[in-house]
Amino acid sequence: MVEKEVNPHFEDFLFDWSTKFQFLVGGYGSSKSYHVALKLILKLLKEKRTALVVREVYDTHRDSTFSLLEELVIDLQLDDRIKCMSSPMQIRFPNGSKIIFKGMDKPAKLKSINNVSIVWIEECSEVKYAGFKELLGRLRHPTLKLHMILSTNPVGEDNWSFKHFFKDELNNRLILDDEDLYDQRTKVVNDTYYHHSTADDNIFLPESYIEQLEEMKEYDPDLYRIARKGRFGVNGIKVLPQFEVMAHEELEATLRRLPNPIKRVGMDFGFEDSYNALYRLVIDPNRKYLYIIWEYYKNKMTDDLTAEEIKEFKQTRELIRADSAEPKTIQFYKQQGFNMRAAKKFQGSRLQYTRKVKRFKKIICSDQCPNAIFELKTLTYKKDKNDIIIPDEFNIDPHSLSAIWYALDDYEVSDLKSPIDRYKQMAQRRR
Structure with a gap:
C-alpha cells in the first residue's frame, strides 16, 4: 500500500468513470496529463483492460506519455509488478491489462488493434478530426464499458476539438459554452465529463513557475490566455476586431x-x-x-x-x-x-x-x-x-x-x- 498525494481539483476525476468521454483542457503546468496517467494505472490495476494512448506523432510518446507512465509506476513502487517495455513501447500489468502506444502518423498500425476499451488522446487538438473519428471506430469491446479521455492545452476556436465538444457556429451547434466551464471548472453534458484546470490547481508547482506564466501577459497575450488561463480563443491578431x-x-x-x-x-x-x-x-x-x-x-x-x-x-x-x-x-x-x-x-x-x-x-x-x-x-x-x-x-x-x-x-x-x-x-x- 502506497499513499499518493494528488491535486484536490483532480480527486473526483481520478475515480469518475461514469461517462464515455472525458475532456480535459487546461493551462501549462496544471497537471492534467499526470492525473490522466494515474487514472489509467489505477483503472487497469483494478480491471483487465487494454488501453490505447495516442498522439499525432508516434515518436513523441517516448518523452511524454510513456515516460510519465513509467515514472508513476516507479513512484508507486509497482515496477516489480508492472513492466514498462520500451521496444515497442508497451506497459503490461500482472492481471493481463496493457497499455499500448500509437501515433496517427502511422494510421495503418491501428488496424491490428482489438478489444480496446479505453483510449487516451494526449494533445488531442494536434490530432486531425478524421483521426479522432477513426479512433472512435477502434474503441470497442464486447462486454466492458467504453471510455475516451481527451487532454489538451486550449487552442483556437477553429480547432475541431472546440467545435466538436463546445461550439460550432457554422453549423449552429452548441454543446457547452466554454465560459460556463471556466466558471464551474467541471461539467457533465450528455455523456461527456468536462474538466478545466490551470497552474493554480497544481499545489506542487513552485511559485517561480507561475511568475513566469504571468510574465507572458506583457509580451504574448495569446500565449498568456493559453498557458496561464487555459482558455480557448482566437490565436493571433484579429484582422477585423470590429x-x-x-x-x-x-x-x-x-x-x-x-x-x-x-x-x-x-x-x-x-x-x-x-x-x-x-x-x-x-x-x-x-x-x-x-x-x-x-x-x-x-x-x-x-x-x-x-x-x-x-x-x-x-x-x-x-x-x-x-x-x-x-x-x-x-x-x-x-x-x-x-x-x-x-x-x-x-x-x-x-x-x-x-x-x-x-x-x-x-x-x-x-x-x-x-x-x-x-x-x-x-x-x-x-x-x-x-x-x-x-x-x-x-x-x-x-x-x-x-x-x-x-x-x-x-x-x-x-x-x-x-x-x-x-x-x-x-x-x-x-x-
Whole structure:
C-alpha cells in the first residue's frame, strides 16, 4: 500500500468513470496529463483492460506519455509488478491489462488493434478530426464499458476539438459554452465529463513557475490566455476586431432607419476547393458602419447552375462587382443578363482592400450569413518565420472577405470629415 498525494481539483476525476468521454483542457503546468496517467494505472490495476494512448506523432510518446507512465509506476513502487517495455513501447500489468502506444502518423498500425476499451488522446487538438473519428471506430469491446479521455492545452476556436465538444457556429451547434466551464471548472453534458484546470490547481508547482506564466501577459497575450488561463480563443491578431453579429430582424430594422444607405454586391468565384461567394452589403457612410446582410456560398457548382440559383439578381439589376481574374466567367454572366463588372485588381490590391475594410468602425453581420461569421469572426493574420504578421495573408482563405473586397471596389472609407470627403460620398451614392 502506497499513499499518493494528488491535486484536490483532480480527486473526483481520478475515480469518475461514469461517462464515455472525458475532456480535459487546461493551462501549462496544471497537471492534467499526470492525473490522466494515474487514472489509467489505477483503472487497469483494478480491471483487465487494454488501453490505447495516442498522439499525432508516434515518436513523441517516448518523452511524454510513456515516460510519465513509467515514472508513476516507479513512484508507486509497482515496477516489480508492472513492466514498462520500451521496444515497442508497451506497459503490461500482472492481471493481463496493457497499455499500448500509437501515433496517427502511422494510421495503418491501428488496424491490428482489438478489444480496446479505453483510449487516451494526449494533445488531442494536434490530432486531425478524421483521426479522432477513426479512433472512435477502434474503441470497442464486447462486454466492458467504453471510455475516451481527451487532454489538451486550449487552442483556437477553429480547432475541431472546440467545435466538436463546445461550439460550432457554422453549423449552429452548441454543446457547452466554454465560459460556463471556466466558471464551474467541471461539467457533465450528455455523456461527456468536462474538466478545466490551470497552474493554480497544481499545489506542487513552485511559485517561480507561475511568475513566469504571468510574465507572458506583457509580451504574448495569446500565449498568456493559453498557458496561464487555459482558455480557448482566437490565436493571433484579429484582422477585423470590429466584427460583430446581429439578429437579422434587428439588422433589418436598423437599416430601415438609415438616412443615406449605400448598397453594394460583391462576388468571388470558385469551384472545387474554393467557393462561389456572393454578398449583399449596406454601408452607413455617416457612421462608417458596414452591414453584411445576405450571402450565397457554394462550391462544386457550374456557372449555369449558379446563374439559375441567383437569377433574382437579373430581375433586380443589382450591379455585381466580381473577381477580375475570371473574365470568361464574368462574360458568361453578362450574356445571361446579369449586371456584372470586374473589380479592379493591381499589385498590392489585397492589402489595400483589406485596409479599406478595416477602416469601418463596425462591421455588423446578419446571423443569417453563417459562412461570413465563420470566416471573419476569428480571421487572423499569417506570420512569417520571424513571427511578424503578413498584412495581406490570413490563417484561412476567406472567400467572404474577397467578395467584400470586390463589392467595395471604387468606394473609399473616408478618414476625415472634410468637404472633399462629403463630395466623394455624394458621388459614390450616385453610382
